[in-house]
Amino acid sequence: xxxxxxxTSVRFLIIVGLLLSSVGxxxxxxxxxxxxxxxxxxxxxxxxxxxxxxxxxxLPAIPKRPEEIVFEPLAFEPPSGQTxxxxxxxxxxxxxxxxxxxxxxxxxxxxxxxxxxxxxxxxGLASMTARMIREGGxxxxxxxxxxxxLDFLATEVGVSANDxxxxxxxxxxxxxxxxxLALFVEMLRTPGFDAGRLETSKARVIESLKQRNDDAxxxxxxxxxxxxxxxxxxxASEPTDTTVAAIDRDRLAAMHRRIVHPGNAIVSVSxxxxxxxxxxKLERAFTGWERSAVVPGPVxxxxxxxxxxxxxxxxIPQGKxxxxxxxxxxxxxxxxxxLLLNEILGAxxxxxxxxxxxxxxxxxxxxxxxxxxxKVDYPGEFRAGFESxxxxxxxxxxxxxxxIATVRKELVTEDELxxxxxxxxxxxxxxxxxxxxxxxxxxxxxxxxxxxDYWKTFRAKVAAVTREDLQRxxxxxxxxxTMAILVVGDWDTIAKGDLQxxxxxxxxxxxxxxxxxxxxxxxxxxxxxxxxxx
Numbered sequence: 001x002x003x004x005x006x007x008t009s010v011r012f013l014i015i016v017g018l019l020l021s022s023v024g025x026x027x028x029x030x031x032x033x034x035x036x037x038x039x040x041x042x043x044x045x046x047x048x049x050x051x052x053x054x055x056x057x058x059l060p061a062i063p064k065r066p067e068e069i070v071f072e073p074l075a076f077e078p079p080s081g082q083t084x085x086x087x088x089x090x091x092x093x094x095x096x097x098x099x100x101x102x103x104x105x106x107x108x109x110x111x112x113x114x115x116x117x118x119x120x121x122x123x124g125l126a127s128m129t130a131r132m133i134r135e136g137g138x139x140x141x142x143x144x145x146x147x148x149x150l151d152f153l154a155t156e157v158g159v160s161a162n163d164x165x166x167x168x169x170x171x172x173x174x175x176x177x178x179x180x181l182a183l184f185v186e187m188l189r190t191p192g193f194d195a196g197r198l199e200t201s202k203a204r205v206i207e208s209l210k211q212r213n214d215d216a217x218x219x220x221x222x223x224x225x226x227x228x229x230x231x232x233x234x235x236a237s238e239p240t241d242t243t244v245a246a247i248d249r250d251r252l253a254a255m256h257r258r259i260v261h262p263g264n265a266i267v268s269v270s271x272x273x274x275x276x277x278x279x280x281k282l283e284r285a286f287t288g289w290e291r292s293a294v295v296p297g298p299v300x301x302x303x304x305x306x307x308x309x310x311x312x313x314x315x316i317p318q319g320k321x322x323x324x325x326x327x328x329x330x331x332x333x334x335x336x337x338x339l340l341l342n343e344i345l346g347a348x349x350x351x352x353x354x355x356x357x358x359x360x361x362x363x364x365x366x367x368x369x370x371x372x373x374x375k376v377d378y379p380g381e382f383r384a385g386f387e388s389x390x391x392x393x394x395x396x397x398x399x400x401x402x403x404i405a406t407v408r409k410e411l412v413t414e415d416e417l418x419x420x421x422x423x424x425x426x427x428x429x430x431x432x433x434x435x436x437x438x439x440x441x442x443x444x445x446x447x448x449x450x451x452x453d454y455w456k457t458f459r460a461k462v463a464a465v466t467r468e469d470l471q472r473x474x475x476x477x478x479x480x481x482t483m484a485i486l487v488v489g490d491w492d493t494i495a496k497g498d499l500q501x502x503x504x505x506x507x508x509x510x511x512x513x514x515x516x517x518x519x520x521x522x523x524x525x526x527x528x529x530x531x532x533x534x
Contacts, residue, residue, distance in 0.1 A: 076429045078455040081442035086275075088283050090291065094267040095442050096275050097435040103174040105271035106436050107184065110443050111168075113259045114161040116234050116298035121246075124205070124239030128247050129255040130161040131201055133168070137192035146187070155180040157187065163234065164298055164376075165447070166259050174272045178281070185285045188260055193249045206241050212521040216320040216387070216488045223312055223516055224322050227484055228381055230303025241522040263291030266443045270435035300378035309505065309513045310486045311494075319393035319489035323400065324383030325482055330374040330448070336461050337469040338372055338382075338477060343420040344412055344470070345403060346370025346384055351419055353403050354384060364388045364396040376448045382478060390493040394503040397485060401508075407474040411467040425459050491515070 063069050084095045118125045134157060137143035150157060155172040168188055172180035212218050225236035269278055305326050314320075328334060346354035346369040358368040368386035384404070388396045432438045445454070485508055487494060495513075497504035505511060517526030 074426060074429065078429075078432060078458075079438060080456075081445060082452075084439065084442060085446075086279060088267075088279070088286060090262055090283075090286055090289075092262045092265060092267060092282075092286060093446065094269065094279070094282055095439045096273075096278055097268075097270040097439055098273055098275055098278075099270055099435045100272050103272050105172055105174055105177050105269065105273055107170040107181065108268045108436070108439070108443070109168045109188070110266050110268070110447065111166040111259045111261075111264050112297075112447060113164070113264065113295040114166050115163045115237075117255070117258065117295060118234055118237065120232065120237070122243050122251060123234070123237040124244060125247060125251055125255055126161040126166065126259070128201065128205070128244075129252045129259070130159040130166050132193050132198055132252055133187060133191045133256065133260070134159045135201060136194040136197045138186050139190035139192055140186065141192070143192070143194050143197050146183070146192075149183060150180075153180055153183075155183070157184055159188075168260075177273070181281060181285055185289075189289055191252075191256060193252050195249065198247075198249065198252070202244050202247060205239065205244050206522070209239070209241060209244070209522050213314075213518065216314055216316055216318075219312055219314060219518070220320050220322055220385075220486060220488045222519075223310070223488075224383075224486055227310065227486065228305055228324075228326065229301040233301040233303065234298065235301065238524065240524050257292070258295060261292045262286050262289050264294050266446060268436075268439035268443050270439055297377050305482075305484055307482050307484055307509070309509045309511075310484060310516055311491050311513050312486070312488045312516045313491065313518050314488050316489055317390060318387050319390050319487050319494045320385075320387050321393060321397060321485065321487050322383055322385040323397065323483050323485040324381055325478070325484070326379045327372060327382040327477055328374050328379055330376050330380075331450075332374065334473045334477065335374055336458075337465050337473045340417065340420045340424065340462065340465055341407060341412075341470045341474055341478075342370055342372040342382070343423055344416045345407065346400075347372070348420060348423060351423075353416075354386075354400055357399050357403060358386060358388075358396050362395070362399065364392045364399070368396070368400070390490055391496070391498050393487060393489070393494045394497040394505045394507065397505075398503040398507060401480045401483075404474075404478050404480055407471065408478065409471075411471055414467070417465070417467055417470065421462055421465070424462050428459060485509075 081095065084097050086094045086096055088094055114126045115123070116126075135143060137146045141149070153172065153176040155170065155176060157168070157170045159166065159168045161167075168184070170180060170184045212222070222236075222238060229235040231237075267282065269282070307325075328338060332338075344353060346352045349355060350360070352369070354368045354370060358364050359366065365386040365388045368384070370382070370384040372380075372382050374380040384400050386396055386400070430437075431441055441455075444450075487505075491513070495505045495511075505513065517529070519525060520527055
């Protein structure tokens with residue numbers, strides 16, 4: 001028998017009671033006897049009060065279309081990192097953001113350096129070092145004991161490395177913080193690099209390498225980086241079965257000593273704690289931990305992108321396409337106008353030109369988008385990409401390049417610019433929506449030396465961008481003639497174009513295509529040309 005009607009009625013009565021009680025002294029409910037005793041004045045007052053409360057408020061007109069909906073400007077002021085920045089006695093910078101909503105504490109330590117420090121002959125060393133710091137136990141504890149102790153405390157720890165940073169994180173209950181912090185620092189200071197766990201991790205990585213050619217996205221990502229930055233730059237360097245097998249405990253220990261120390265770290269802590277106590281605990285945890293030099297920043301690539309049409313063979317019914325060029329650094333004066341232009345071109349979802357033209361109007365691709373990825377230390381990239389039936393790859397490519405050419409010659413519309421600005425400005429607060437997210441922004445800003453007033457002035461700079469600014473930066477930075485087009489798929493079908501003859505691959509760089517080899521997934525050596533590209 002269901003009790004839902006009864007439960008619903010009880011909930012309704014509770015809600016009504018809460019609403020009535022919230023009115024408080026504004027309402028007086030008078031029975032007959034109370035009304036007689038109080039007299040007509042009190043009764044009239046009560047009646048007037050009830051009438052005033054019960055009178056329905058005038059509702060605004062309901063918009064007939066979504067674009068008619070108007071919202072009040074979002075009132076948000078980005079916080080200043082200096083408000084949360086502290087310095088420990090040993091000189092280590094720590095960002096602290098107490099929050100007492102939940103009895104949890106999150107600690108993150110960001111060390112400068114990652115894959116950019118990999119030796120040329122051992123790509124992937126920084127990533128394996130990060131993995132083994134977590135999985136390899138400590139000098140005092142075997143991996144199983146370390147894992148079991150964390151499980152008993154309900155504490156999660158992790159270590160990961162990207163191109164330029166290695167980050168260690170810890171999440172724990174407030175009541176277990178002291179024990180958890182001790183284990184966390186023990187792991188970072190004296191990792192065990194257990195031999196058995198190392199062999200297991202290496203075997204897992206090698207097994208994953210075997211899958212690198214299973215997906216066209218993996219192939220195109222690998223070859224695009226090689227075109228963009230050169231095969232010898234860390235951006236394009238990838239491990240092979242041989243380089244993974246060469247990783248040993250000595251190499252891990254050397255990379256660990258170089259990266260993981262207080263002189264190369266910024267700490268952030270958020271959650272349920274008192275700041276004075278937390279500073280004291282961090283000071284004790286870092287006592288005796290030897291400081292070394294900050295590692296250098298990443299080296300800029302020496303290779304330049306050679307414009308042209310490139311192809312990698314793969315026996316698939318669709319073609320995977322990326323086109324683009326080297327772009328700007330993060331702090332380039334044109335960064336914000338290019339950000340907005342990218343939003344209009346292909347980053348703005350269904351409001352973007354590429355999505356409207358390639359998907360909505362022509363039905364050539366399920367997804368098409370562009371991206372702008374500036375780098376801090378050297379120019380990053382602009383790219384556009386999609387996946388389409390082999391016969392329509394040429395037409396979709398033509399539409400994308402035509403749109404890029406158009407924004408170089410013509411002003412975008414006022415509506416397009418307004419929509420892009422609103423998107424960027426109104427999503428801006430998301431970067432600060434939680435204390436951990438906010439602290440990640442501050443830590444990254446400090447490591448990358450972002451100007452102190454950047455976030456405070458960001459929205460005003462976005463609002464000040466004009467249509468003329470967008471045309472100027474498009475003409476300066478986005479020239480189809482200097483771009484590379486990379487296609488993965490069956491070239492014989494792709495090159496012919498669509499049956500209606502609207503476009504063929506001969507339209508790009510006069511049809512001069514450079515066929516790149518499909519690489520062996522384990523060795524990354526070119527496969528023989530006669531090998532089926534499956």
